[in-house]
Every structure is written in C-alpha cells, then in structure tokens.
Amino acid sequence: MSRLILVTGGNRGIGLAVxxxxxxxxxxxxxxxxxxxxxxxxxxxxxxxxxxxxxxxxFTELEQAHGPVQVLVSNAGAIDEASVVSMTDEQxxxxxxxxxxxxxxxxxxxxxxxVRSRQGRMxxxxxxxxxxxxxxxxxxxxxKAGLVGFARSxxxxxxxxxxxxxxxxxxxxxxxxxxxxxxxxxxxxxxxTFLGRFATPEEIxxxxxWLAEDGTRYVTGAVIPVDAGLGLGG
Ligand code: NDP
Numbered sequence: 001m002s003r004l005i006l007v008t009g010g011n012r013g014i015g016l017a018v019x020x021x022x023x024x025x026x027x028x029x030x031x032x033x034x035x036x037x038x039x040x041x042x043x044x045x046x047x048x049x050x051x052x053x054x055x056x057x058x059f060t061e062l063e064q065a066h067g068p069v070q071v072l073v074s075n076a077g078a079i080d081e082a083s084v085v086s087m088t089d090e091q092x093x094x095x096x097x098x099x100x101x102x103x104x105x106x107x108x109x110x111x112x113x114x115v116r117s118r119q120g121r122m123x124x125x126x127x128x129x130x131x132x133x134x135x136x137x138x139x140x141x142x143x144k145a146g147l148v149g150f151a152r153s154x155x156x157x158x159x160x161x162x163x164x165x166x167x168x169x170x171x172x173x174x175x176x177x178x179x180x181x182x183x184x185x186x187x188x189x190x191x192x193t194f195l196g197r198f199a200t201p202e203e204i205x206x207x208x209x210w211l212a213e214d215g216t217r218y219v220t221g222a223v224i225p226v227d228a229g230l231g232l233g234g
Contacts, residue, residue, distance in 0.1 A: 004062065005029045005212070006069045008049055008106055009076030011036050013175035014125065017201030018073050021209045030062055030069075032076065049076045049102030052109075059109050068113035071212045074103040074147075075125040079177060081136045092139040099143035100150070107154060111163065120163040121212045124151045125204075126223070128171045128231040144169075148223055155221035164220035166211045171227025172198045194229035 010019040010031025019042050023029045030043035038044030043066070045058035062069060078098045080091050107122055114120025129137065130144030147167060154165035172178065172189055178198070181189070190196060207226045210216060225231050 003027050003070040003212075004066050004068065005071040005073065006032070006045075006059075006062065006110070007073040007075055008032045008047070008102070010042070010073070011039060011044070013177065014170065014173055014201045014204050015073070015075040017205040018075060018208045021202065021205040022071070022212070025209065027071075028066060030066075032058060049106055050097050052105050055105050055109050063113070068117060069110055070114070070117075070119065071121045071123070072106065072110040073123045073125070073208055074106050076102055077125065077127075077177075079137055079140045081140075083136050084138050087139065092142075095139035096143045096146070099140065100146045103147055104150060107150075107165075111154070111158060114163045115158060115161045118162040120158070120161075122151070122154060122163065122165040123208050123211050124165070124167045125208075126167045126169040128169055128225065128227045130169065131225075131231050132233065151223075152221045159220055164211075164217065166219060166221070167223040168204060168207050168211065169223055169225045169227065169231065170199060170204045171225070171230035173201055173204055174198045175201060189230075192230055192234070193227070197228070199226065199228065 005022045005027050007015045007019045009015040011033040019029045019031050023041055030045055032047040033044050034048050045061055047054045047058035080095050082091055124147045126147045127144040129141045134141040151165040151167045204226050207224050
C-alpha cells in the first residue's frame with residue numbers, strides 16, 4: 001500500500017536519494033525545499049526547519065492534499081566549522097537550531113497524526129561524528145549526538161501508540177556537504193574506513209528505507225551506523 005513519506009532536506013544530497021528510493025518502491029514522497037526546484041516525480045513543500053510556522057504549513061498542505069505523513073525522515077542538516085576556542089554562541093546555537101531543534105520541531109508536528117492513527121515511523125539522520133566527536137565541529141557533533149537521545153525518547157514515549165523512532169548514522173557520504181574538504185583531509189578520512197571509500201547517498205538511503213519496512217516494525221530506539229567502520233576507531 002502506498003504511504004505518504006516526508007523527507008526534510010529531500011531536495012538534494014542524502015535526502016534526495018532517500019526520497020527517490022521510497023518513490024521507486026511506490027510510495028508517495030514529499031520533500032521540503034527552501035525555494036529550490038522540486039525534483040521530478042516528488043511532491044514539494046516549502047519549509048525551513050528553523051521556522052515552526054513553515055513546518056506547520058507544510059504538514060497542513062500535505063494533510064489536506066494527501067492525508068497524514070506516515071513516515072518522517074528528518075534529514076535536513078548543516079555544518080559550520082570553527083574551533084571550540086573561536087566558535088561564537090551564534091555558530092553553536094545556529095547549528096543546533098537546524099540539526100537538533102529542527103528535528104524536534106518536525107517530529108513534534110508529525111507525532112500528533114501518528115499517535116491518532118496508532119502508527120508511524122520516524123527516522124533521524126545523525127552522523128558518526130555524534131559518536132566520535134569532531135575537531136572544529138563541536139556544534140555539529142553535539143547536535144548529532146543529541147538526536148540519539150531525542151529519538152530514543154520518542155521511541156519510549158510513542159511506542160505505546162505504535163510509533164517507532166530510529167537513527168541512521170552515516171559516515172562519509174559524497175554530497176555537497178563534504179565538497180569543501182581538501183584532498184589531503186579526504187584521503188585521511190577515507191583511510192580510516194574499512195572499505196577505503198566514501199558512501200554514495202543511495203547506500204545511506206537503503207538503511208533508511210529498511211527502517212520503514214513492514215518487517216522492521218519491531219525495531220525502535222536503534223542507531224544504525226552506515227559508516228564502513230569509521231565509528232569503530234583505529
Ligand atoms: P547537503 O548539504 O547535500 O544537503 C543538506 C540538506 O539539508 C539540503 O537539502 C538543505 O536544503 C537542507 N537544509 C539545510 N538547512 C535547512 C533548513 N534550515 N531547513 C530546511 N532544510 C535545510 O548534505 P547531505 O545530503 O550530506 O546531508 C544530509 C544529512 O546527512 C544531514 O543531516 C547531514 O548532517 C547528514 N550527514 C551527512 C554526511 C556526509 O558525509 N555528507 C555524513 C553524516 C551525516 P537547501 O538545499 O535548501 O540548502
């Protein structure tokens with residue numbers, strides 16, 4: 001049966017691969033965008049995850065046209081690097097606002113209809129850096145670690161209503177987000193993976209789709225690393 005899926009930040013990168021993977025399986029898929037073009041074959045809703053009114057409007061628009069969102073993929077994220085000694089309050093809180101508070105805003109809006117219908121899946125895109133920490137990205141690592149505690153809290157709170165909440169924690173993924181890395185830094189990071197390469201966005205999408213399958217309805221509060229061992233250290 002076709003479900004309605006919402007992927008925040010699904011207009012490009014990992015989110016777009018996730019959206020396409022669901023669409024290929026016959027689901028109706030909506031992506032949020034902030035003014036960019038809506039990819040072919042997907043529904044688009046304008047929404048910045050730092051703005052609760054825009055989130056509410058996006059959900060309401062989808063509900064009126066297609067019914068409630070049954071699977072939420074909270075993927076929108078951003079990074080802003082600075083050393084802990086030079087990072088401003090604004091740099092720290094802005095990154096939390098998108099990656100963590102944004103996920104909270106979207107999840108809290110998605111939860112109401114899910115609770116009412118006694119079913120729903122929430123999948124949060126964290127990062128290996130939430131587990132191992134990040135030099136010059138303490139704001140981002142803190143936000144991504146926070147997503148784990150948040151998702152597990154939802155899993156506890158909404159489990160009795162048939163709603164699951166899980167986390168996918170990617171390692172290195174070939175998207176715009178890592179375009180700025182120097183060749184030397186890329187090489188250094190890749191050498192720490194067991195497979196010696198970056199992931200494709202599609203390889204992250206596979207784990208997300210799996211967490212929304214009927215057969216994984218008993219999986220909740222889990223963190224699935226998709227990082228070729230990067231999070232294991234060494
Ligand atoms: P991209 O930079 O390619 O895409 C980021 C997406 O998030 C875009 O769709 C962007 O929208 C959206 N976004 C950013 N800020 C907001 C906002 N305030 N409101 C709504 N949407 C917003 O990154 P990735 O695809 O690589 O990242 C996707 C997720 O995966 C992120 O959460 C990231 O932290 C995580 N991740 C990425 C890794 C990697 O190596 N690439 C590794 C681990 C985790 P817009 O087009 O409007 O800017």
